Amino acid sequence: MKRYSIFAVAREAMRYHAGWERAWRSPTPKKRYKVIVVGAGGHGLATAYYLGKVHGIRDVAVIEKGWLGGGNTGRNTTIIRSNYLQDPSAAIYEKARALYEGLSQDLNYNVMFSPRGLLMLGQTEHEVRGYKRTVHANRLQGIATEWIGPERVKELVPIINIAGPRYPVLGALYQARGGTARHDAVAWGYARACSAMGMDIIQKCEVTGIRTEGGKVQGVSTTQGEIDCEQLAVVVAGHSSVMAEMAGFRLPIESVALQAWVSEPIKPCMDVVVMANTVHGYMSQSDKGEMVIGGGTDGFNNYTQRGSWHHVEETTRALVETFPIISRLKMLRQWGGIVDMTGDRSPILSKTPVEGIFVNCGWGTGGFKSIPGSGYAMAELMARGHSPLAAEFGLERFREGRFIDESVAAGVAH
Amino acid sequence: MLSLTCPCCGITAEETEFAPGGEAHLKRFGPGSSDEAFEGYLFARKNPKGVHFERWRHAYGCGKWFLAARCTATLEVFGTYPAQTTQPPAELIAKIKAKRPEWEGWA
Numbered sequence: 001m002k003r004y005s006i007f008a009v010a011r012e013a014m015r016y017h018a019g020w021e022r023a024w025r026s027p028t029p030k031k032r033y034k035v036i037v038v039g040a041g042g043h044g045l046a047t048a049y050y051l052g053k054v055h056g057i058r059d060v061a062v063i064e065k066g067w068l069g070g071g072n073t074g075r076n077t078t079i080i081r082s083n084y085l086q087d088p089s090a091a092i093y094e095k096a097r098a099l100y101e102g103l104s105q106d107l108n109y110n111v112m113f114s115p116r117g118l119l120m121l122g123q124t125e126h127e128v129r130g131y132k133r134t135v136h137a138n139r140l141q142g143i144a145t146e147w148i149g150p151e152r153v154k155e156l157v158p159i160i161n162i163a164g165p166r167y168p169v170l171g172a173l174y175q176a177r178g179g180t181a182r183h184d185a186v187a188w189g190y191a192r193a194c195s196a197m198g199m200d201i202i203q204k205c206e207v208t209g210i211r212t213e214g215g216k217v218q219g220v221s222t223t224q225g226e227i228d229c230e231q232l233a234v235v236v237a238g239h240s241s242v243m244a245e246m247a248g249f250r251l252p253i254e255s256v257a258l259q260a261w262v263s264e265p266i267k268p269c270m271d272v273v274v275m276a277n278t279v280h281g282y283m284s285q286s287d288k289g290e291m292v293i294g295g296g297t298d299g300f301n302n303y304t305q306r307g308s309w310h311h312v313e314e315t316t317r318a319l320v321e322t323f324p325i326i327s328r329l330k331m332l333r334q335w336g337g338i339v340d341m342t343g344d345r346s347p348i349l350s351k352t353p354v355e356g357i358f359v360n361c362g363w364g365t366g367g368f369k370s371i372p373g374s375g376y377a378m379a380e381l382m383a384r385g386h387s388p389l390a391a392e393f394g395l396e397r398f399r400e401g402r403f404i405d406e407s408v409a410a411g412v413a414h
Numbered sequence: 415m416l417s418l419t420c421p422c423c424g425i426t427a428e429e430t431e432f433a434p435g436g437e438a439h440l441k442r443f444g445p446g447s448s449d450e451a452f453e454g455y456l457f458a459r460k461n462p463k464g465v466h467f468e469r470w471r472h473a474y475g476c477g478k479w480f481l482a483a484r485c486t487a488t489l490e491v492f493g494t495y496p497a498q499t500t501q502p503p504a505e506l507i508a509k510i511k512a513k514r515p516e517w518e519g520w521a
Contacts, residue, residue: 241461252457254436255486299434300416301486303463309415310430343457399453 001196003108023188024068024195029202029227033061035382036220036229038207038243040064041073042183042368043360044235045190045201046375047382052197054376055383060199061229062191063222065206069187072237075305075337076368077260077282077294079273081118081178083145085134086404088392089346090141095389096373100181103372109189111181112287116271118178119153121322123167123278131173145175159269164321167278180273180284186371210247210357217247217356231382232357238303238338240361249353251361252398253340257307258297258365261334263326265289279318283326291326293319297339297365307336339365344403349378349390358382359395418470421494422478435469437461438481439501463487465510465517467502470494483510 002008002021012019035051037044040062051057064070080100082093099106100113122128131147138145150162153172162169191201202224209221210232219228234243244251265288275282280296295315298307312334320327342348342362347370349360360378363370373389380387392404416429437459443451460466466486471479481499483492483506492513493506502520510517 239463241459242463245462250454250458250460252453252459254459254461255463300429300468300484301437301461301466302489303486304489308429398457399449 001192023192024201026203027200029061029063029200029205029222029224031226032219032228033200034059034229035231035233036060036227037062037233037235038220039071039234039236040068040187040191040201040203041071041235041237042069042187042190042371043237043363043374043378044233045187045194046371047233047235047360047378048194048199048375049190049197050376050379051383052194052199055379057383058197058199060194061202061227062194062199063202063205063207063220063227065204065223067203068191068201069184072337072339072367073183073187073371075260075335076183077284077292078180078183078368079118079178079275079282079284080113080115080181080369081175081273082143082369083118083120083134083138083173083175083178084406085137086346086406087137087141088404089406090138090143092373092377092389092393093370094141094143094373095376096370097177099372099376101177103181103186103189107189107193109185109192111185111189113179113181114287115177115179116273117156118175118273119148119156119172119275121153121169121274121276121278122171122173123164123169123276125170127278128170131171134173143175144177145173148172148174156272157270157274159323159325160274161322161324166321167276169322178273180286183368186368190375207243207246210243212247212354215353215355217354230356233360233378233382234357235360235378237340237361237363237367240340240359244352244359247352247354247357251348251359251395252343253348253362254301255303255338256297256300256341257302257304257336258294258339259307259311259334259336260292260294261312262286262290262292262332263329264332266291266329269325274322276318276322279315279322281315281319281322283319283323290332291329297341303338305336305338339363339367343398345406346404347374347393348395349374349381349387349393350395351381352395416484416489416491418482418491419494420472420475420478421480421496422472423476425472425475427475431472431474433471433473435471435479438467438469465492465514467520469497485514
């Protein structure tokens with residue numbers, strides 16, 4: 001792999017940019033790999049990357065039924081934060097956020113991590129108390145967050161209306177090193193780095209069955225033939241239940257649609273991320289100038305990657321009250337992704353009833369921010385059989401009643 | 415947007431008038447059952463990509479709970495029926511079978 005650098009840009013500028021290589025190879029699958037990762041989204045590619053980088057396991061294939069990063073990795077609102085209440089969540093999300101800080105250098109690929117600051121608005125007395133509690137918890141966890149009053153909110157976000165009639169802004173939970181990153185670049189950067197380590201990334205290859213023998217995984221059947229493996233990582237947000245059924249077990253997961261939409265591009269007007277969980281909307285401005293808006297999930301099971309129209313209306317209506325200047329904005333695009341929802345709104349990184357099969361799923365509405373931490377923990381779990389970061393996120397927690405209850409702590413929007 | 419017919423009051427309305435209530439026909443395991451059975455009842459879900467039997471409540475109407483058969487891959491609603499039953503009506507199963515020959519059936 002040729003390194004990207006200013007010298008490479010200068011060199012290519014002199015010769016009509018004819019020397020750029022493809023970022024990753026598209027090989028045909030081998031008969032056997034040590035590890036197969038199903039799902040070439042951010043989490044799957046990060047799992048493969050840290051398997052190679054930290055644990056030296058490079059006989060890895062990442063297989064993907066569609067195209068690389070075409071699922072939720074390419075459909076989220078790119079928010080990165082780690083201001084969680086519970087210790088296990090805070091640990092893994094902060095690990096992810098910390099890895100994002102150096103990810104562009106690590107991957108030699110600009111993921112455009114922008115720690116622009118993130119505000120979670122307190123708009124009811126309940127929320128104020130909840131977020132103050134989170135600030136205290138974060139202080140104990142070593143995560144830099146603070147509670148700020150409405151005047152400071154207005155200073156950071158001049159376009160906000162803090163005296164809304166229904167939901168005035170009473171303050172905010174502020175994480176100065178939270179922010180956004182370029183979501184596609186995260187997938188592409190990991191893919192390029194994996195390919196450079198000799199891993200095979202196989203796109204347009206759908207898994208149609210999982211072969212097991214004596215309670216142990218043997219390999220997978222795919223649309224490109226049979227592939228054997230010693231370990232199988234199922235990292236397929238949205239379709240986790242479908243894959244689990246192939247392997248013969250059930251997951252505590254329901255698939256629902258989550259939507260996002262962007263406005264026409266406008267001049268820079270907001271350089272932080274704002275989440276308003278009471279009214280169920282969150283907004284940031286992309287580098288292109290579009291206002292990126294996300295809302296709540298639908299309540300019913302859905303695999304169609306499109307959500308209900310009324311959520312767009314409700315969220316936009318709520319945000320117009322908080323940000324009056326967006327009332328005349330035209331919306332440009334709207335899309336949906338299918339997210340895995342677990343009972344406690346926390347992810348599952350776990351061994352499964354089938355030996356050799358691991359699952360990484362259930363990230364719900366907040367998967368993008370956790371990609372590096374999730375991949376790091378998953379790789380450790382697979383290579384060493386135990387990961388301190390993933391220890392609390394096992395499947396057995398549902399039977400044992402050890403929930404990591406973020407559904408109350410984090411609000412519903414992630 | 416989904417359009418559902420409430421089998422209790424007979425009104426057909428858009429989904430904003432209803433509240434979804436998750437998988438239908440769950441068998442309840444309470445005190446005295448095994449940990450696995452209780453966990454399964456509380457958390458394990460079929461979550462199929464295809465025909466799904468589910469609970470709905472006519473929240474902004476008559477307020478009654480009812481059940482529906484719907485395809486999660488196409489959002490097609492096959493039909494709704496009253497909640498006072500432990501299994502879907504035979505004619506609804508036959509109707510789904512006719513539309514989805516590859517469907518494994520209700521179990």
